[in-house]
Amino acid sequence: MELLSPGLGLIFWMTLSFGIVLLILRKFAWAPILGTIREREREIAISLRNAQHIKRELEELETLKKQKVAEADKQHQELLVRAKTEAENVLREARIKAGDDAHQLLENARNAIEVQKKSAMLEIKHQIASLSVDMAEKVLQEEFSDKEKNTRFVNGELEKVILN
Amino acid sequence: MHMKGKKRDVFTGLIFTAVFCCVTLSINPLFANAGNIQQTDTVPPPSLTEYAEVADKEPGFDAGKVIIDHILDAYDWHLFDIGPKEISLPLPVILFYEGRFHLFLSSRFDHGYASYKGFRIAHEGPRKNRIIRVLDDGKTPDPEASLLLDFSITKNVLSIFISAALLCLIFISVGKKYKQYGSRAVPSGLQSFMEPLVLFVRDEIALSAIGPKHYERFLPYLLSLFFFIFFNNIMGLIPFFPGGANVTGNISVTLVLAMFTFFTTQLFANKGYWQHIFNTPGVPWWLKVPIPLMPLIELVGVIIKPFVLMIRLFANITAGHMIILGFVSLIFVLGEVSNAFGMAISPLSLVFLVFMGFLELLVAFLQAYVFTLFSALFFGMAVPEEHH
Numbered sequence: 049m050e051l052l053s054p055g056l057g058l059i060f061w062m063t064l065s066f067g068i069v070l071l072i073l074r075k076f077a078w079a080p081i082l083g084t085i086r087e088r089e090r091e092i093a094i095s096l097r098n099a100q101h102i103k104r105e106l107e108e109l110e111t112l113k114k115q116k117v118a119e120a121d122k123q124h125q126e127l128l129v130r131a132k133t134e135a136e137n138v139l140r141e142a143r144i145k146a147g148d149d150a151h152q153l154l155e156n157a158r159n160a161i162e163v164q165k166k167s168a169m170l171e172i173k174h175q176i177a178s179l180s181v182d183m184a185e186k187v188l189q190e191e192f193s194d195k196e197k198n199t200r201f202v203n204g205e206l207e208k209v210i211l212n
Numbered sequence: 213m214h215m216k217g218k219k220r221d222v223f224t225g226l227i228f229t230a231v232f233c234c235v236t237l238s239i240n241p242l243f244a245n246a247g248n249i250q251q252t253d254t255v256p257p258p259s260l261t262e263y264a265e266v267a268d269k270e271p272g273f274d275a276g277k278v279i280i281d282h283i284l285d286a287y288d289w290h291l292f293d294i295g296p297k298e299i300s301l302p303l304p305v306i307l308f309y310e311g312r313f314h315l316f317l318s319s320r321f322d323h324g325y326a327s328y329k330g331f332r333i334a335h336e337g338p339r340k341n342r343i344i345r346v347l348d349d350g351k352t353p354d355p356e357a358s359l360l361l362d363f364s365i366t367k368n369v370l371s372i373f374i375s376a377a378l379l380c381l382i383f384i385s386v387g388k389k390y391k392q393y394g395s396r397a398v399p400s401g402l403q404s405f406m407e408p409l410v411l412f413v414r415d416e417i418a419l420s421a422i423g424p425k426h427y428e429r430f431l432p433y434l435l436s437l438f439f440f441i442f443f444n445n446i447m448g449l450i451p452f453f454p455g456g457a458n459v460t461g462n463i464s465v466t467l468v469l470a471m472f473t474f475f476t477t478q479l480f481a482n483k484g485y486w487q488h489i490f491n492t493p494g495v496p497w498w499l500k501v502p503i504p505l506m507p508l509i510e511l512v513g514v515i516i517k518p519f520v521l522m523i524r525l526f527a528n529i530t531a532g533h534m535i536i537l538g539f540v541s542l543i544f545v546l547g548e549v550s551n552a553f554g555m556a557i558s559p560l561s562l563v564f565l566v567f568m569g570f571l572e573l574l575v576a577f578l579q580a581y582v583f584t585l586f587s588a589l590f591f592g593m594a595v596p597e598e599h600h
Contacts, residue, residue, distance in 0.1 A: 050340050050341055051280075051283065051284065051463070051530070052463055054464040054467050055342065055362065055366075055464050056361060056362060056363075057362045057363045057364050057366065058285060058366065058368055058369060058462065058464035058465065059467065060363055061365070061369040062369075062464060062465050063468050063471075065373060065376045066436075066440060066468060066469070066472065068376070069379055069380060069440060070436045070472075072380050072384070073379070073380065073383055073384075073432065073435070073436045073439075074433075074436070076380075076383075076387050076388075077380075077383035077387040078383075078387075078431065078432040078435055078436075080387040080388070080390045080391040081383075081387050081390050081406075081410060082410075083390075084391070084394065084395050085390075085395075085407070085410070085411070085414075088395035088396070091396070
């Protein structure tokens with residue numbers, strides 16, 4: 049029966065020590081432990097919610113980025129095509145212009161040559177004329193009688209030369 | 213990783229085997245003692261007083277006495293025996309008798325064989341194994357003794373002090389760690405060992421039994437209760453000095469714990485609880501009005517609930533200690549018949565002891581859980597939700 053009969057001393061000391069343990073642990077152990085755990089759980093919940101939010105935002109950004117890239121790609125392509133055609137145009141025009149210039153230059157040269165030729169011909173004509181006159185003078189000095197007849201003849205001959 | 217876990221399991225088994233070998237060894241001198249007494253029997257008959265002493269010591273190995281001595285509280289803490297000599301830690305005896313305090317060490321009683329200042333540990337009678345007032349001869353109980361209040365620091369009291377100090381030390385350091393590193397740190401060390409248990413008590417016991425509205429008020433008590441019982445259960449399983457006392461298997465201890473639960477229930481009870489007792493809803497009126505049958509049954513229930521708590525913990529832990537000691541004693545009981553018998557039975561006993569050791573570890577946790585869960589359930593009944 050001693051097994052089942054409680055003892056006064058043990059009850060007293062047990063009540064005292066368990067009560068003290070209860071008070072100490074409540075203040076110095078359970079308060080910080082439970083407080084921190086609760087705080088951590090709250091933070092985790094907030095973090096999870098934030099993560100969801102950020103994920104959604106990121107997804108939105110991703111689609112926006114894709115859109116932008118596609119747009120830029122399209123613009124780029126267009127720009128490239130336009131630049132190409134423009135370059136081709138410039139080249140063609142340049143080529144045409146160069147051809148024209150060359151033609152003009154050739155024409156000018158030809159004209160200049162013609163003028164030079166004409167003036168040279170004129171010079172030669174004068175030279176020939178003066179030579180002829182000199183020759184005629186000499187001939188005439190030789191043959192005074194026939195002077196008029198000779199001059200007429202020479203002039204007529206010269207006329208033929210020039211016409212040729 | 214897997215291999216490591218397996219290794220550790222084997223290691224734990226080894227520790228248990230070693231621990232129970234220690235138990236076996238520490239009991240061994242008792243057996244040797246029995247042998248000594250048998251030897252003294254051949255010596256010429258002792259004088260009358262000597263004979264009384266020998267009769268007191270009981271010849272042979274008495275398994276029942278060994279087990280009961282362990283289960284019960286004691287005035288000194290028996291550590292081990294060296295031959296016939298008992299080595300024990302003397303504890304302070306504090307007595308209040310006839311308006312005076314008497315304070316002395318229990319070694320004055322010489323393991324219960326002597327009286328001191330007219331006090332003695334009773335060997336029989338209703339106050340067996342407790343201190344009584346004796347007559348001048350130092351033997352016969354004083355029939356005219358007045359009330360003797362015994363506040364001695366017994367083995368169980370010291371054990372409670374030790375585990376209470378340990379409990380405070382551990383949880384204050386864990387609490388400090390939480391405070392120091394805040395909510396963003398990953399738990400480490402002791403903290404990471406205790407946190408799952410704390411969360412278990414909070415979520416599986418308090419929250420599920422009391423409900424989200426009121427559970428936080430009872431949480432400090434439930435946590436303290438759980439760890440106090442769990443710690444003392446585990447300490448009781450350690451077979452040498454700081455452990456080994458049968459604290460949670462002592463009716464006074466479980467009585468105090470049950471009383472704490474009882475008073476907490478009554479103090480926090482709201483209107484719904486009292487209404488449920490005195491005017492139980494959903495019960496025909498004739499069970500309440502001429503003879504208050506239902507209120508009486510409910511009131512009895514209020515008392516029975518903590519009473520059952522007290523008995524359950526006490527019986528479970530005491531039974532566990534008894535079975536373990538029984539298996540150890542089996543070796544010596546059979547060894548008394550023949551040495552070969554004792555040798556033969558010891559491996560079997562050891563196997564059962566290891567098995568029981570694991571079972572008792574489970575029981576240590578389970579009983580702490582059950583006591584706390586039932587306390588939480590009673591609190592839950594004391595603060596019923598409004599719509600109930």
